[in-house]
Amino acid sequence: MQVEAGPLLQNITFPDDLRSLKETDLEEVCKELRQYIIDIVSVNGGHFAASLGVVELTVALHYALNTPYDQIIFDVGHQAYGHKILTGRREEFHTNRILGGISGFPKRSESAYDAFGVGHSSTSISAALGMAVASAYKGETDRQHVAIIGDGALTGGMAFEALNHAGIEKSNLLVILNDNCMSIDPNVGAMKEYLTSITTSKSYNRFRDDLVSVLAKISKKGPNAYGWAKKLEQSIKGTLLKNSNLFESLNFRYFGPVDGHDVNKLVKTIEDLKHINGPKLLHVVTVKGKGYALAEKDQTKWHAPGLFDKITGEIKKSVSDKPQPPKYQDVFGHTLVELAEENKNIMGITPAMPSGSSMNIMMKAMPDRAFDVGIAEQHAVTFSAGLAAQGLVPFCNIYSSFMQRSYDQVIHDVALQKLNVVFCLDRAGLVGADGPTHHGAYDIAFMRCIPNMIVASPMNEEELRNMMYSAQLPDIGPYTIRYPRGNGVMPDWKLPFKEIPIGKGRKLVDGEEIAILTFGHIGNEATKAIRNLNADGIHPGHYDMRFAKPLDEALLHEVFQKYNKVITVEDGCLPGGIGSAILEFMADHNYEAHVQRLGIPDGIIEHGEQAELWNICGYDAAGIENEVRKMTKGIKTETLVG
Known part of the structure; x- marks a missing residue:
């Protein structure tokens, strides 16, 4: 299904196009951008609620800043879909997270607008500070560096380490705290309580409304005026807030909280903050899932809901008459x-x-x-x-x-x-x-x-x-x-407990000429391969190792005494994996055999469906079958994908 962008969004390919619009157009741009995300994600899947929550912030940043010269660093990146659509990837956005398509996270090799590759939390402030220090060293004093971090990611220790360091630097760094009281699940801990106390202080909220623009104007009049204004601001903040401000104590200029869904106010605030030197923190309050009522109501469920009917909100699931194995x-x-x-x-x-x-x-x-x-x-x-x-x-x-x-x-x-x-x-x-x-x-x-x-x-x-x-x-x-992401293989799985002795594997199938040694769930792919091979008169042995450490040495002695051809299969990296452990065992005990290791090769594996990636790496059922046939000179299977 072809999804059409709204009339304003259709004419925005890069942020320069956005910046050519009037500020009065920005609210409509936000509506169209939010709807476009809903339209695409509902039919293609992906992360959902996080990007809806920062639509206005994303538009404001690209409107007020000179991206990509000014650099935006997202934390985790779940919230970057609007950013991708506004930075040259609108026509490709339907390929998001699909094999061969664009990444679901910011990725430096994908776009100059993706200043830093992310996927794990709490990295943005460290990365942005490094970039800011580098820019200062190179004399790029006009360059802006913005880290967008959620209140969930702020619970990570690395974020506090970065704040602590940034406070003693004079780099041009703006941290935007996207406060929606959520990560994937609701946030926990003292930081959540602290941020709540700030956002509910009515006196302080009245005071901060005009503070940003006033300080921005004063800062243009020289260092003496700026220093006087800063002391006055700190004095008033200390009076109005019950507790001293954590960010101020780390030498950050704290501004906020501001409404994260008022795009025009955000533009003005960001433009004013560009004129204030040193490390700054802008506290923005948003609603995760904003603009889609069901996502606002149940933000955890709608973090990444899969395919859904955008009208009814029904999440689409595969239907089967047979009982399904659990996750x-x-x-x-x-x-x-x-x-x-x-x-x-x-x-x-x-x-x-x-x-x-x-x-x-x-x-x-x-x-x-x-x-x-x-x-x-x-x-x-x-x-x-x-x-x-x-x-x-x-x-x-x-x-x-x-x-x-x-x-x-x-x-x-x-x-x-x-x-x-x-x-x-x-x-x-x-x-x-x-x-x-x-x-x-x-x-x-x-x-x-x-x-x-x-x-x-x-x-x-x-x-x-x-x-x-x-x-x-x-x-x-x-x-x-x-254990892997996704479903197992046993609909009737709730069986009585039995002790598995440490380091004890099991022989599943006795065989001839060649043995397959598997570790974990991927062994089920070997079982499928063996069925096909048996039909052609090829009968591999199959051993479920269960333990990569300690190895079942008795089982391995049995294998190497009987078979001179062995395939190891693991859903993990080949360097240092269980295949390597088995080769070490073979060398230590002076066995000689032709061993072929199947697993994740020494390289970066991009995104795609699990089955597609197993196939590309050559250790799905077809890959295992193909390897057995090659080693036993059996009939060759079809060429693998990739």
Whole structure:
């Protein structure tokens, strides 16, 4: 379906076109831009509510600033759809997050207007400060650098580190705090309470209305006048606010809060702030999902709803008469509650992803035993370590890609002390349309090299339950369980718990000539490949390794004593992965065999559907089948995509 942009938006290809319009046209531009996002995302999918919430802010920034010379750095990037549409990608926007199409996040290689590539939270202030310092060094004193960060991302420790540093620099940096009381789920913590106290101070709100423009005018009259105005402003702010202003204490000039949906006021404010030197913070209050009533009402559900009917709001789901396997994340959520009912020491921890990880199931059932710690993966790990040090068993659920941010804490605070923290790494492997910033490619490699760490991955829902059960048994130590985004393979998955001995794999199929060794859910692709191969008289053995560390050495001795051709399959990076571990075992024990490793190659894998990416990388059912046929001189399959 061809989506038509509104009459004003049709004539905006780049921000120069936007800046040629009158300010009185901007409200209509915002309406058309918001409608265009709704029209496209409803039929193509993608992140939704975040971009609707910053339509006016996005238009105001590109209207008031000289982009791309002036640089806008988004935090995370969920909110950048309007930015992409206004910066030369309107005609391509229907390819957003589709294989071969534009990225769902800002990406430097995609556009000069994407000043910094993002996808993880809390990076924008650090990056913008680096750019501002670089511009000052090069003599580009007129260049503006703007970091747009949400109140959710502001809970990340890196944001505070950047604010602390920026306060002692004199760089031309503007931080825009997009305050909507949300990340993906509602925000938690003291920062949320602090921002609420600012936004509800009526006296202060009356005072700040004219403050920005007054200071901008005074700043043009020389440093003495500016210094006097700054002291007066600080004195009045201190009187009107109950608590001292956090941002002011870090040497930021604080302005706001302002209405984030008044585009003309935003334009005027941003233009005034361009004339005020040094680090500044503009506090903008917005509504996530603005302009689409259902998204405003349920912002978590509409963060990334998939395809939907824009008129009725009905979210479209595939319909099947057969019972469907659950999502792995839901198996985790329900199983955790079952285990916690039997073991009073079990606790649940997630860094700002309760609905994304299904930790919200435990948070509802046992609110005193499940914690959302905010976007703070490092804190989540060491907080879990503290719980474990007191004899509790924390299940710390973090997306594989986000676990990278807390690697030092895993080593220093958990592994060195051999604490029984259970890391449940959701979204392990290639995740699909979110692309390279979110692929869980590296956890097998970076976890298996840590002393005391157990690294496991289930092939199905039953194995996930049993690994979780086994991980909370006494005297276990650090235990990592990785599982993919999406659905499993067992509609009837709620089976009685069984202990899986640490480092114990299983032989699924005895075979001839060649063995396939798989790790995790991707083993189901090998099962499909074997069915096709059996029809042509090729009978590979199939082993579900279950553990990348420790390896099942007895099982591997069996494999290398029987087979001289071996294929390893993993939904993780090949360098340092389980295939590498098996090659190390083979070398250490002087075996000789032809081993072919299938997995994520040493390169950046772009976005696309999971199945498409598995196919491109050559480890879906067709890729496994093709490799077996090549190694056994069987009939060759069709050429792979890519």
